[in-house]
Amino acid sequence: MKNLKQILVGVAFLFGIHAIAQQTPATKQTGTITITGATAHIGNGTILENSTLVFENGKITAIGNQTTPAKGRIIDAKGKHVYPGFIAPAKPLGLVEVDAVRASNDDDEIGDFIPNIRSLIAYNAESKVVESMRPNGVLLGQIAPQGGRISGTSSIVQFDAWNWEDAAVKVDDGIHLHWPSTFRRGRWWQGEPRGFLPNKDYTKDVDEVTAFYNNSKAYGKSRTETKNEAFNAMKGLFDGSQKLYVYANGEKEIIDAVTSAKESGVKEVVLVGGYEAYKIIPFLKKYNISVLVQHTHSLPKKADDDYDLPYKLPKLLVDGGLLVALENSSTSNFQTRNLPFYAGQLVAQGMEKETALQLITGNTAKILGIDASYGTLEIGKSATLFISEGDALDMRTNVLTHAFIDGRELSLETHQTELWKRYMEKYSR
Missing domain, CATH: 2.30.40.10 (Urease, subunit C, domain 1)
Incomplete structure (x- = not known):
């Protein structure tokens, strides 16, 4: 009887696996x-x-x-x-399955400065979310870690594989940095007003990032036998083999982020988000900064912004002469399948249809450094x-x-x- 129960449990398990298995x-x-x-x-x-x-x-x-x-x-x-x-950049696809189920989330690690955390080895090639990308034509993606100040290292994959080794298109392509904000939400539970308040620690936060740059660069030039995985993971930023993806939205934050990186010797910087990037286009062109701009289906962030700013923002940047691609800044991974329709929204804003298409194909491939083969x-x-x-x-x-x-x-x-x-x-x- 015991053996029969084990057999039945095994059969039920196999049928369950078949029911949820990927194509x-x-x-x-x-x-x-x-x-x-x-x-x-x-x-x-x-x-x-x-x-x-x-x-x-x-x-x-x-x-x-x-x-x-x-x-x-x-x-x-x-x-x-x-x-x-189509190519989806800067998303934790394959790292998060169900947002509300913590055990299925593997997009973040403990620590604030962890560039040595590699998203690729946690990538789930059998993710149901990844599977849902293909029927809309989204066939490639940059798998980016989240959380902390420096979240880790991304890789680029194709969306039809048994495992992360088979999926990999470009391994460890860049480091992802979430730049400090000049504002923070009020902690109402501690008696602070609700809404946004000035971040009194902004200068301190920026100094920490700059110090990490400098220490990483110095470590790369040293001959110490002491191994520091975090500093070692940053070396690609200074020799040009990796790109720095900086998440920033405010005008001041963008200027500070780019200036800090360039002064520290980072070769290539890509701006992710860039909500107020349209205000400083000459500055971004000066430093040859590409932009993975936020998706178009969203609301204005500030009360005095144009009501249609999120819709027309990519066009403003393209018209300004920047290399631009679309990223889905929605918190939900599954919304990434709507990437082509975010590009379609730009046509209603006056952008030529083939130009809008470039923002999810050729331009994205150039920014991610895979344009020799894809895009x-x-x-x-x-x-x-x-x-x-x-x-x-x-x-x-x-x-x-x-x-x-x-x-x-x-x-x-x-x-x-x-x-x-x-x-x-x-x-x-």
Whole structure:
């Protein structure tokens, strides 16, 4: 009887695992695939009508008009659109499964200055949240740690893998710093007024960051045998092999963050958030600062801001000549699947549609340093792309028929599509 119980428990466990398991990752591309007749959105601002796109061994080998020879398996995409895979930067995708369940959250570690914490090794390739990205064309992401002052080191992954080793596209690409704010929320439980109050410790907080920069740089030049993992993890910032992603929104905070980093010898700085970046565009251009600007579906932060500032902010920065990409600053990971529709919002603000597309494809790839392989549909680059029945920036028409990562054809089924089919059948009776 005991053995029978164990067998039944084991069978129930296996069925449970099957019920929650991800789609099996696609196998390596073996034959040539040609997509014909589609409108190709290259990702660099150009469009190719009635295109022919050929890829083999995971790489694009030809792209042109209908005179380009078709080979191998042919996908007729006439009347449809083909896009490079969308890229989601600066999010803890695969690190947080259910916000309200602490045991499923692995995006933060104890400590304020922990650049040596690597997000990649905690990445859950079988995350249901990650799985839900693919049907909207979001196929790559920068997995960023959260919390503390210096949260840790991010890596870039593709969203169809068994594990983090298979998923990795670029390992340990950058350090993520949450810059101190000049204001803080009032601690009403200690008798302080509600709302925002000046942060009296701002100068002290900035000095701590600057000291950490300087100590890390000095450690990299020293010959000490004492190992300091935190200082050692910062060396890539000073030799240019890694980028510093600074989260800051206020005008003063942005200026202080960039100035401090540059004066300390940090080679490349990327601004994340940048709510008031439009006020200091010449300053950002002077230091060649790229911006991962907050998503457009949000409310103004201040009472005297334009009511539509979040909607038009990316366009203001692009018009100012900055290299800009969109990031989803929403606290909920699952909202990242709406990334193409944040870009679509910019079209309503007067931005050209192909320019808006660049903010989630080519521009993002450049900022993350993966543009040699991803972000645009060009010969020699990865065949990470998808076919949509309509405009991918419009939630009404972005219906994917095919998707590929490095030439591997993905399943577009998720737990959400399964539930949708189940209940559509239920209510259609």
